[in-house]
Amino acid sequence: MQKQGLTLGKINGIRVGLDYSWFIIFVLVVYMLAVWFFPENFEDVSTAGAWVLSLLTAFLFFLSILLHEFAHAVAARKRDVEISEIILFIFGGLARMKKEPEKAADEFVIAGAGPLCSFVLGAVFLGIAFLSEPFLGEGLHGVFWYIGYINILLVIFNLVPGFPLDGGRMMRAAIWHYTGNLRRSTRVVSIFGQVFAFFLMFVGVMVIFGGAIITGVVWIFVGMFLLQSAKSGYYMVAMREGLSGIPVKKMMTIDPSIVHPDLSLRNLVNEHFFKNRFSCFPVVRQNEFLGLVEINQVKNVDREKWELVKVSDIMTPRDDLNIVHPETDAYDALMQMIDSRSGRLPVMEGDRLVGIISRKDILQFVEFRETLQG
Template sequence: MRGVPLGRLFGIPLEINSSWLFIFLLLTWSLAAGAFPGALPDRAPAVYWLLAAFTSVVFFVCLIAHELGHSLTAIRLGVKVRRITLFFFGGVAQLEGNLKNGLSEVWVALAGPVVSFVLAGLFWLLSQVGGEVGVASAWLARINLLLALFNLLPGFPLDGGRVLRGAIWAATKSFARATQVAVSVGALVSWGLIAYGVLTVLRGNLFGGIWIIVIALFLQNAAVAEASQSGAQQALAQVPRARTLAQDDWPTVPRDTRLQTIADLVLETGRRAYPVVEDGRFFGLVTLVTLRGAGRERWPFMTADAALLTEVHSVLPTAGAMDALRVMTQHNVHQLPVLDAQGVYYGMISRDQLMALLQLYSGEGNDRSPRRIESA
């Protein structure tokens, strides 16, 4: 979600989505026409509207403060914040990297509601002065308290859901499992909210009920989107790139190598494919299939060039491990050469190696999987 840039706060770009204008007008209208005349009788309409608009702006600043709570905590924990965007349902702070562990996520998630609680307390104190300021402050105290409490519902991606995920992540050391549980609990929470919204409608509060249902549906969407996105991001960020994974000690052969020599290499190393490389340039692969196809009786006098597979799937050095695995699965191959756009050869990646990596990074079988990436 993007918006119109408003400038920077603590170096973090601040944006406002056009949908926020709608909520600003709605809020100002509901305060000027409903809440304020009830609490402050006998004022001129202009007073209500000015006070309502001012209160809405202050509420908007409170939302920024809430997001700054998340953002500054994340920055303190070593994660950059790409931007803070205010939109229809509040604000969102987009982190640029990944939090290192579950406890970090708990702190970052709690920081926003803590700011809202503190603001609620401050506005409650200010509400004691009475008059216009008192009425506006009392409303701001209530809305900040509501904001903090609502956000603490354990419905991922609400802050409470993030606290839950962080806590499970910290306990199980598995980000994937923690996300799974938090999303499931979040689904329960949003269905609960929908039920509550329906009940609210049935009780005669049509607007309030529909509002709750809309928020719940929005949360369901956001949870699914965020869960798949954060899972992929986490995996991509943690798993090294193809360039790092490329095994440069994988046996390679020059073009004039006898096929018999390569057949001997198969016995010796057990590999299924041998890159034909000269001066760092990749020419193709000699595989078990092309070796067999060349005919055993011709191995002693034919060279690699004669059994060369040139139509070979490969990955770029910048590709992620996931991309490499996808190419292997799609084309049912067990290994891939890592080549740049000029055909420079970096090494080979094997399927076993990637499967081991996946197991390592998905957090499954933490205790038994290898801590180090061994050459497969």
């Protein structure tokens, strides 16, 4: 499946991309710098100059975030933890790990690398601002001062001991190291993270009442994002423990209904989607698995063309799919779905399709087991 957003390129095998939401925060940062920061603090800077300096400042700001995430990636590689991509989005950056660290020490080092990088960047930019003040114009001095100051603030913010912030991960690693219980450690920092999230939302409301509506709304949304991330972080660890060592063959749909690649979309809808009420079907010709066709792919084709368009024209080919074995760990399969942003994976034994595993299958399995265990 294709990644969402724009791909900037690959660095040392790691995809670097921009989520579309990033453009919102980029425009907002440039606007606030050009309209408020530079005019208020540097009277000699012209209006045009303020916009140019704001663009430069925003670029350096997001470059700092990118370097922060690369610090995580470098530390992860040193600890044999693979990073699939680095994404900049509306609330910052994310170095996406294919698998979570297996040791507390690894998590502590990986989490700490980002704030350390931001601290170094902050010190460097503040040093440049201090040493070059007599030589630089007022505006450029403001750029270096602002970026240095923001990087130090990022260090302080990220070291708050609440999940999913770096400080929360470092605190979790410390508790995990001393207790040996990853789930309990995550529960503790998840609670800290949720409390901090509510605090940020409260601050946002107070800021709005103070008249700074845009700033207040930003803080509220950041708090909402952290709240959801703190909850989902604990949920994923619970899933990891609940699914560890359980193969997908115990929860997959065995011998799923299949469709032929030459079937028209009209017949696909009438004879399969409506009758079976599945949202996805494997495409097979003479026992050869060719790919998957989903209802959303049909939805993107004009109804007038359903009689002419074939399943093979819109399906996701086998080569573009992540494929798992019946003995694949269910948690690993779930992580592949999350990483590829897909809802299901084909299960193959050799060249034979033996089943389909979906997120729904996994979640139902966990729910049933927890119900039976009381």
